[in-house]
Amino acid sequence: MAHVRLDDQEIEIRLSLLDQLLAFHGSFTIPFSHITNAYVSNFEELELQYRLSGTNLGFLKAAGVFANPYGVIFCDLSGESDCLVIETRGERFPRIAVTLEKGHDANAVAHEIMGRIPDSGPVE
Numbered sequence: 001m002a003h004v005r006l007d008d009q010e011i012e013i014r015l016s017l018l019d020q021l022l023a024f025h026g027s028f029t030i031p032f033s034h035i036t037n038a039y040v041s042n043f044e045e046l047e048l049q050y051r052l053s054g055t056n057l058g059f060l061k062a063a064g065v066f067a068n069p070y071g072v073i074f075c076d077l078s079g080e081s082d083c084l085v086i087e088t089r090g091e092r093f094p095r096i097a098v099t100l101e102k103g104h105d106a107n108a109v110a111h112e113i114m115g116r117i118p119d120s121g122p123v124e
Contacts, residue, residue: 002076002098004084004109011035011086011113013098015063015076024064025074030091037087038113040106043079046097065093073097082106086113 003014013028043062052065052072062077073095077083084106085097100106 001078001101003101004098004104006109006112006116013086013096015098028096030086030088030096032113032116033118034088034090035086035113035117036089037085038110038117039085040082040110041085041097042082043077046073046075046077046083046085048073048075071095084109 001016003016005012005014010029010031013030015025015027047068048062048066049068052067062075064075066073066075071094074093074097075083076098078099081099083097083099085095087095100109
């Protein structure tokens with residue numbers, strides 16, 4: 001499970017110590033200017049196909065780097081609830097999917113992130 005903290009300019013995703021060991025990765029700090037989208041997904045919709053590094057215990061726990069039809073995705077997931085998916089540009093992982101700590105609503109966090117992404121201007 002991950003703890004997500006939003007600052008004025010960036011988002012910090014902190015993994016638990018056990019999840020860091022399972023995923024072979026630490027925490028993330030991503031500027032809002034590098035985030036292109038944030039939404040809620042369930043485990044099945046991510047379509048994880050190949051584990052590139054980390055741990056895959058199926059629906060129970062997936063932590064690490066995986067490939068799916070859309071490219072590479074970093075996951076820290078348990079199948080018990082919906083996860084927060086963040087799409088980035090200019091970062092090591094184009095997609096990051098995490099299950100939030102109990103008591104945190106992934107949908108509310110996704111909406112708050114989308115509200116903080118800098119506007120790219122009018123679409124013509």
